[in-house]
Amino acid sequence: xxxxxxxxxxxxxxxxxxxxxxGEIQASPDCIAHLTLPVADATGPLPLPPQAGGEGKLGGYxxxxxxxxxxxxxxxxxxxxxxxxxxxxxxxxxIRELIGEAPLERGKVKLELPxxxxxxxxxxxxxxxxxxxxxxxxxxxxxxxxxKNPQPYVAAFxxxxxxxxxxxSTRIRLADSQRxxxxxRLNDGSFWSDSADVIVTLAACTDQ
Amino acid sequence: xxxxxxxLPERATRGExxxxxxxxxxxxxxxxxxxSNGARIPRDIINRFACTYNGEEVFRxxxxxxxxxxxxxxxxxIATETGELVFTWTDDDGQTQTESRRITIE
Amino acid sequence: MRRxxxxxxxxxxxxxxxxEIAPEARRSGYGFASAETRVTQDDDTANPGMxxxxxGEGLWTKKAGAAGLSCRDCHGDAQxxxxxxxxxxxxxxxxLGRPIDLEQRINLCRTEHQRAxxxxxxxxDLLALTGFVAHQSRGLPxxxxxxxxxxxxxxxxxxxxxxxxxxxxxxxxxxxxxxxxKRLAGSVIPQGHPTGYPVYRLEWQSVGSLQxxxxxxxTGVRAEPYEYGAPDAVALELYLMExxxxxxxxxxAVRP
Numbered sequence: 001x002x003x004x005x006x007x008x009x010x011x012x013x014x015x016x017x018x019x020x021x022x023g024e025i026q027a028s029p030d031c032i033a034h035l036t037l038p039v040a041d042a043t044g045p046l047p048l049p050p051q052a053g054g055e056g057k058l059g060g061y062x063x064x065x066x067x068x069x070x071x072x073x074x075x076x077x078x079x080x081x082x083x084x085x086x087x088x089x090x091x092x093x094x095i096r097e098l099i100g101e102a103p104l105e106r107g108k109v110k111l112e113l114p115x116x117x118x119x120x121x122x123x124x125x126x127x128x129x130x131x132x133x134x135x136x137x138x139x140x141x142x143x144x145x146x147x148k149n150p151q152p153y154v155a156a157f158x159x160x161x162x163x164x165x166x167x168x169s170t171r172i173r174l175a176d177s178q179r180x181x182x183x184x185r186l187n188d189g190s191f192w193s194d195s196a197d198v199i200v201t202l203a204a205c206t207d208q
Numbered sequence: 209x210x211x212x213x214x215x216l217p218e219r220a221t222r223g224e225x226x227x228x229x230x231x232x233x234x235x236x237x238x239x240x241x242x243x244s245n246g247a248r249i250p251r252d253i254i255n256r257f258a259c260t261y262n263g264e265e266v267f268r269x270x271x272x273x274x275x276x277x278x279x280x281x282x283x284x285x286i287a288t289e290t291g292e293l294v295f296t297w298t299d300d301d302g303q304t305q306t307e308s309r310r311i312t313i314e
Numbered sequence: 315m316r317r318x319x320x321x322x323x324x325x326x327x328x329x330x331x332x333x334e335i336a337p338e339a340r341r342s343g344y345g346f347a348s349a350e351t352r353v354t355q356d357d358d359t360a361n362p363g364m365x366x367x368x369x370g371e372g373l374w375t376k377k378a379g380a381a382g383l384s385c386r387d388c389h390g391d392a393q394x395x396x397x398x399x400x401x402x403x404x405x406x407x408x409x410l411g412r413p414i415d416l417e418q419r420i421n422l423c424r425t426e427h428q429r430a431x432x433x434x435x436x437x438x439d440l441l442a443l444t445g446f447v448a449h450q451s452r453g454l455p456x457x458x459x460x461x462x463x464x465x466x467x468x469x470x471x472x473x474x475x476x477x478x479x480x481x482x483x484x485x486x487x488x489x490x491x492x493x494x495x496k497r498l499a500g501s502v503i504p505q506g507h508p509t510g511y512p513v514y515r516l517e518w519q520s521v522g523s524l525q526x527x528x529x530x531x532x533t534g535v536r537a538e539p540y541e542y543g544a545p546d547a548v549a550l551e552l553y554l555m556e557x558x559x560x561x562x563x564x565x566x567a568v569r570p
Binding site: 122123146149150151153154155156157158159160163164165167168171174 | 264265275281288
Binding site: 114122124201208 | 347348349351353354362498499501502516518519530531533534
């Protein structure tokens with residue numbers, strides 16, 4: 001059953017911050033919505049379709065991304081609809097444990113990961129944080145979390161002003177296409193974050 | 209004794225920010241893999257890496273199974289004075305491996 | 315391997331004439347890898363394969379066996395003596411009357427000259443030594459001997475490369491001559507030139523030999539893989555090196 005295609009961009013209003021947003025949905029004439037990255041942005045029940053105009057009629061309101069995913073699910077793309085997994089909840093818990101009630105600000109942090117990797121066994125990752133790295137103003141630690149590995153922690157880097165620059169690199173494992181989150185804790189107790197979505201492809205011709 | 213590769217300049221000017229790259233041979237067994245009999249292969253990873261510069265810690269990282277095998281870690285530090293940088297890797301059993309490199313400040 | 319099945323059926327269905335790659339169109343697997351993988355290979359301090367090369371460097375000077383000899387005792391400084399060795403292997407061994415590859419050569423040295431136990435295939439030590447020796451050829455062109463005694467063996471390798479095998483009934487040539495550059499289950503199919511062996515394969519999270527990689531391919535088409543060191547395996551290695559003649563050695567390469 002063809003779905004009426006959305007005419008408006010599904011990115012965040014200002015064009016999205018960092019690279020944490022789901023990619024653009026390309027609508028073909030048959031409106032097969034091609035979701036570039038199926039990423040859940042929260043755990044919890046999906047909302048009901050908007051009331052105004054009913055299902056399928058898009059006039060008069062701005063459909064949320066999640067509603068489009070629900071509608072797309074009807075077109076046979078159910079596998080792309082966000083599902084809460086055990087690790088997503090664990091990631092949320094792990095982040096909450098780190099930041100407590102403090103707000104998580106976007107900015108300052110730049111998480112660099114390739115958007116598609118050939119092999120999830122060794123994904124290069126670099127985190128850099130804008131900071132003068134002085135005694136008065138520096139990054140204390142940088143914590144990396146993931147969404148779909150068996151457990152949410154990746155690494156916790158502890159820096160000193162003596163680092164000179166707040167920039168670390170390593171290689172990580174990603175079990176599946178997923179979101180990776182980096183959170184920096186500054187010496188004033190504030191938390192800043194960035195996230196990146198990675199598509200993980202599998203190798204052909206292996207030992208098994 | 210796992211092989212280690214450390215890349216840092218032998219000489220630097222005072223105050224220069226130098227980049228240090230380290231690589232250590234280690235399978236970083238996650239604890240989630242199954243062997244051919246279906247039994248779980250126990251976790252065995254390097255869970256900590258630290259660097260001191262003339263005795264003072266300048267960098268530390270806690271590692272989890274999500275870090276790739278043969279862990280590569282790159283970080284920076286300010287070349288403050290001539291001396292010794294000591295790198296220590298610690299695994300789940302508490303075993304450590306230590307390497308040191310000298311740096312000369314001009 | 316179910317994910318390969320659909321693709322394999324499509325490949326089997328097309329009648330593809332096995333066309334050799336023109337010499338100027340040959341590209342190393344390096345060119346088919348992602349930018350990140352290439353960066354990892356290029357940086358000797360980030361390339362995990364260098365850990366094995368470094369280990370091999372240590373083994374080169376280690377005395378072994380009843381003769382109490384190290385590699386260095388006979389061969390001296392590896393940088394000089396091993397400089398063009400890997401580029402010329404597999405080489406014809408007159409005593410055995412057939413080609414042997416670098417791993418077998420190292421083990422012959424161990425058993426005959428060092429009077430030590432041979433190293434097992436894919437063991438850390440053998441990979442380290444092979445990696446260290448092959449690394450001394452880095453930057454040099456593959457130059458397997460044009461020895462007439464090798465011809466029947468490379469002809470066998472040629473035949474094996476073009477022979478359909480396995481439940482999926484595919485030949486090496488069908489992927490690596492006819493469909494290189496296209497994708498198989500999300501991975502790009504390379505041309506299959508052994509320019510960087512022993513290679514750090516991200517999938518293995520370790521360094522491995524060409525024979526291990528060939529076994530992976532054969533498992534991929536559901537064929538019985540060659541035993542390590544089997545004459546067929548060495549014949550195929552020989553053919554592959556001849557097919558890659560002139561291409562640059564990159565050991566230790568990093569591949570997905």
